[in-house]
Amino acid sequence: MTNAIQTTDLAKVFGTKTAVSKLNLSVREGELFALLGLNGAGKTTTIKMLTCLSRPTSGDALVLGDSIVSSPYSVKEKINVSPQETAVARNLSARENLEMIAGLHGSDRSTAQTQADEMLSAFGLVEVAGDKAKRLSGGMQRRLSIAMALISKPQMLFLDEPTLGLDVLARRELWSAIEVLKGGVTIMLTTHYMEEAEALSDRIGIMVKGALKAVGTSAELISLTGAKTLEDAFVALATESGTSE
């Protein structure tokens, strides 16, 4: 199986602070890879670099075969991202938001309309298709935000804390939507919720202070630390010194 992401000593330094330190990580095609870490661990900075929003200080990464440093526009043609905060155009309707993103990724008007219909249906947004995004509930806005990330049919999808701030039901609904995508599209997801990482991901990477501390399946991480749960394993890894990989 080929890798959708392959980073090589990927690093980001802000002044004297190292946000990401020589990250060497591979994500396989079709895999759902969860990145866990405390606040400030470097998860979002990693996603910003991999989505070509932030240029690495050093190192490089191949995303679907293209360098994020030398071929950012080629990378952008193949990926999409759902940012940490809900990112929708507030005065546009749900349908208009979807058609806009499809258009920005190169779809003509009629294709964009067809793609918007598909996404509205897939994410249970048909009934609110004509409502302005600012009138939608938080859960609906988050679903719309993720539908906007998928409408371009990306080969690689980045979800930065997709269920942050959602209630339990809305979170479960979103999990179901993400489950449907698994296998068809490579997904990198960051989250603070252990049960989310456990329920959705094929593999989990744990970042601590900008470095990748451990990578494996949920069972492997639990076994590695001798913990009883993924949360215990995470706490053990996040609080011990030293890094691996």
Add this chain to the structure above:
Amino acid sequence: MRLLVFASRNRKELLRDPLNLAFGIGFPLVLLLLLSAIQRNVPVNLFKTDQLAPGIAVFGLSFIALFSGTLIAKDRTTSFLMRVFASPLTGSDFILGYTLPVLPMAILQSAITFGAAFFLGLAVNVNVLIALVVLIPAAVLFIAIGLLAGTVFTDKQVGAVCGALLTNVAAWLSGTWFSLDLVGGAFKTIAYLLPFAHAVDATRAAIAGDYGAIFPTLWWVIGYAAATMGIAVIVFKRKMQSDAT
């Protein structure tokens, strides 16, 4: 195509905000009517329609800076711009996408101001069309100020800088509310080192049919517009590549 999709989104966002319409069109009209009423009761040459309407038209454009700046700042602070930055749009697409929809709005705003002035006694002739053309560099200047402010500041700061500071500077130093000759001295010197009084003088010259008087003073506005847009483009592109988005 991608540029037009982005420009269309920005046009919709601006036109669907009722505050934009109220301030952009309503406020200049109220001022025009109010000062015309004063002129009828206490005749002041400065408030004659052919003198007042050009000043109000330039003053009204300062709200255009507020609208475009607020839109860009909100896009940045809500992560919307992060989502769009991850699409294959180029830096030029972004700048034109924010600029193009605002320019027709600015011209329409000026046309509505002159249209209202017809009912207050402004002569209906070709000079008004020439005045609309003369106002284009001023419109570009205010759009550039908005682009720059929206790129650097938060939406609340844009409200303070463009909504309070710029509108007041544009009002006081333009010679619209009082004759700069009456104040004279350093105040008049400073006013004529800035572009606002030149924009008003050029538009008044156009309305008066004194075409020879347009260009010496319009060069100031064109120079300021070009320089400000150049700075705005550089700052926006740098910001796009930085990590603050």
